[in-house]
Amino acid sequence: MKISVRNLEPTKVKLTVTVDPEEFDPYLDQARKEIAKQVNIPGFRKGHVPGAIIDQRIGFAAVAGEAVNAGVPDLYSKALEEKKIRPMAQPEIDVQEVPESAKDETKLKFVATVERRPDIELPDLAGMEIDVPKAEISDDDVNKRLDALRQRFGTLVGVDRPATKGDFANIDLDAQIDGESVDSQEGVSYELGSATMLDGLDEALEGLSAGEETSFEGTLEAGDHQGEKAMIKVKVNSVKAEELPDLDDEFAQEASEYDTLDELKADIRKSCERDAEARQATDARDAFLAKLQEGLEIPVPKGVKADATAEHLKGLTADSDKATAEQKKEAEESAEKELRDQIVLDALAEKMEVQVSQADVTNFLASIAQQYGMDPSQFINAIVSNGQLGSAVQEVGRSKGLLAGMRAVTFKSEGKELDLSAFLGSEEEAEESESVEAASAAAAVADELSAE
Incomplete structure (x- = not known):
């Protein structure tokens, strides 16, 4: 197989692959066998033609077509491996030449254009030190959690006064455009100051008492008239204030397993400390990735970036066509950072010679299924049948590469070395996993089961 590579862009290549007859013949033979299973030819048993x-009765063109469909993806993968090209998107493939008969010496030739991962040289990890902010908590952190716990045990009590921030108002809403009602809701409970409904509602309700009403202009955020200006009429049916329990031992006994308020506070402080340590580990990860990218030029594939930007934009606005310039900029910047991080993590996984096991992938997919409340077996089967197992293997590889890389460097905070083993695990645990070949073998079995 002859492979020529032409760089179209720093992150885009065109591969021209010319396949020798002896390499293409096995695909032709397999195509004939598959066709023989499907046709009835007098004088021959089905599947034994x-x-x-087959060439004579069905036509060599049909055989060659089957062989090309089966062989080109396989040959393309081999070409990528031989030329050390790491694709980041699906290729555009153009089959240019195919033999017209069994005796035709024309070689199969196809061109594949694909966006690729750029080649980058990561810094040496040996001796690398990274500073991370100290994991600190304050009395305010403890008090905020204590207040949140009090709110869970709070009660709403009706008050005979104008509504203010923090109160809960029961309201009726009627949205009108050109004097015609287009949407209305009754008996809605709304917390003043939460800003969870229409813009301008908080300001309109402030100072109103039960039985009073007002109107304001706002932009509808849902329904058939989403995005349109409307006159919003709002009526206050009742106003309730939140009454919180006293902070004492009795509250501690009701809200927790502890007998005293001091014991409850001590437990909350420990929880805050654990969360602060987790945030510190996240800061360490971000600082590590930033350190790896220092001084590196990392070009991002244009097509991949455009697709990623579109996905990020969906998370910022319900209608991408109406996105603001600021939203588009935010989506583009987020997509570019995400892709740069992925490129670095893929390179890091190779540098650390990471291996992905069958158990790694299964556990990864099972954890995702649990997060979404799905049956793990059904979720994994769906991933396999949709051809997404490769992406899962890649994600696991990135995660393992990141952990291995972070274990190889030293993190410090205020001059003292940090112990992040609780978050990074140990090298011994990583070495216990099976090889990526085991994961691939399991994928092949799963593919067969899905097909059946």
């Missing part, structure tokens, strides 16, 4: 008869 000689290849020459």
